[in-house]
Amino acid sequence: MTAERRDDLTDAERDLLARAVAASAPPPEPRWGEYRAELRARLETRRSIGRRLGRWWARPAPIALSLGLATALLLFTLHPVERRPDLAALDEAMLGARLDLLEHYHVVERLDLLENFEVIRRLDDVVSREG
Amino acid sequence: MTDDREATSDETLCRRIAARDDTAFDVLVTRYQARAYRLAWSLLRDAEDARDASQEAFIRVWAAAERFRGDARFSTWFYRILVNVCLDHKRRGRWWTRLIARDSDRDSDESLVERQPAIGPDPGDHATEAQTMTRLWKAVHQLSAQQRAAVILYAQEHLSTAEIADVLNVAEPTVRVHLHRAVAALRKELAP
Numbered sequence: 488m489t490a491e492r493r494d495d496l497t498d499a500e501r502d503l504l505a506r507a508v509a510a511s512a513p514p515p516e517p518r519w520g521e522y523r524a525e526l527r528a529r530l531e532t533r534r535s536i537g538r539r540l541g542r543w544w545a546r547p548a549p550i551a552l553s554l555g556l557a558t559a560l561l562l563f564t565l566h567p568v569e570r571r572p573d574l575a576a577l578d579e580a581m582l583g584a585r586l587d588l589l590e591h592y593h594v595v596e597r598l599d600l601l602e603n604f605e606v607i608r609r610l611d612d613v614v615s616r617e618g
Numbered sequence: 619m620t621d622d623r624e625a626t627s628d629e630t631l632c633r634r635i636a637a638r639d640d641t642a643f644d645v646l647v648t649r650y651q652a653r654a655y656r657l658a659w660s661l662l663r664d665a666e667d668a669r670d671a672s673q674e675a676f677i678r679v680w681a682a683a684e685r686f687r688g689d690a691r692f693s694t695w696f697y698r699i700l701v702n703v704c705l706d707h708k709r710r711g712r713w714w715t716r717l718i719a720r721d722s723d724r725d726s727d728e729s730l731v732e733r734q735p736a737i738g739p740d741p742g743d744h745a746t747e748a749q750t751m752t753r754l755w756k757a758v759h760q761l762s763a764q765q766r767a768a769v770i771l772y773a774q775e776h777l778s779t780a781e782i783a784d785v786l787n788v789a790e791p792t793v794r795v796h797l798h799r800a801v802a803a804l805r806k807e808l809a810p
Contacts, residue, residue: 495794495798496797496798496801500797500801501773503801503804503805504769504772504773504797504800504801504804505773506751506754507754507755507757507758507769507773507800507804508660508758508769508770508773508774509773510751510752510754510755510758511660511663511755511758514655514656514659514660514665514668515665517655517665517669519648519651519652522651522655522669522673523644523647523648523651525669525673526647526673526676526677529673529677530643530676530677530680533677533681
C-alpha cells in the first residue's frame with residue numbers, strides 16, 4: 488500500500504474488491520486501428536461543424552440579422568406594441584361615465600313634456616285669440 | 619531506442635493538443651485507449667457503449683485541452699471526463715434501457731447476470747470458485763453507478779482515494795464510504 492493510498496481498508500477487504508472487479512469477464516477487445524480511425528472521423532465531423540459555425544458567424548449578414556432580431560426583441564420587451572382598444576370595454580366605460588345622469592332621472596323622465604314646449608310658448612297667443 | 623514522442627509526458631501532450639497538434643492527440647489516444655475503453659466497459663457493461671463513451675471522452679479532451687491547468691495529473695483529469703461521459707450515458711440511456719429490459723424480461727426469466735457471457739472455463743473442480751465470482755460480479759453490478767466507479771477506479775485503475783474523490787467530484791470521506799459500502803455489499807452477497 489502506498490503512502491497516498493489512505494483508505495482505512497484491511498488487506499482482506501482490498502483483496503475482496505480486487506476479486507470482485509476481476510470477476511467480470513474481460514471486455515471484448517476492439518480492433519484499435521478501426522477504433523482510432525472511427526475516432527478521427529468523429530473528431531473531423533466536430534471540427535467541420537465548428538468551422539462551419541465559425542464561418543457562418545463571421546459573415547456580416549448573419550451578424551446583422553442576429554443584431555436586428557436581438558434589437559427587435561429588446562424593443563418589444565421594453566415597449567410592447569399597444570393593443571387595439573376593445574370596443575365593448577369602451578362602450579362600458581362611456582356608459583359608466585354617464586351614470587350620474589341617473590341622479591337627474593326625475594328631470595329626464597319629464598323631458599317628453601318639452602315636446603309640447605312650442606305649445607306652451609304660444610299658450611298666451613292661444614288664450615288671447617280665444618279671449 | 620526510445621522515441622522522444624513516446625517519452626513525452628501526458629501533460630506535455632495535452633498542452634500540444636491545446637495548440638491543435640494532431641500527432642500529440644494520436645500519441646495520447648494510443649497511450650490511453652485500452653485503459654479508457656476498459657474503464658468505460660466496466661461502468662457500462664456494453665462493448666458498443668464503451669467504445670462510444672471512450673471516444674467521446676477523447677473528443678472532449680481535444681476540445682477542452684486548453685482548460686487543463688496542470689495542477690492535477692492528466693490521468694485524473696481524463697478519468698474525470700470519462701467517468702462523467704459514462705454516467706451521462708447511463709442516465710440518458712436509462713429510459714430506453716428500461717423499456718428494452720421490460721420487453722426482454724417478458725421473454726426470459728433469466729437474471730441479468732445469467733445472461734452475461736460465462737466467466738472463462740468452468741470445469742468441475744472450479745465450480746465453487748466460478749459461482750463465487752458470479753456472485754461477486756452480481757454484487758458489483760448492483761452497486762450504484764458512483765459506488766461502482768469508485769470501486770473500479772480503486773481496484774482496477776489503482777487510484778488513491780484522493781484521486782478518486784477528484785475524479786468523482788466528491789469529498790474523500792465519501793469515497794471511503796463508497797468503498798466500505800461496496801465491501802459490505804460483497805460480504806453480504808458471499809455470506810452463506
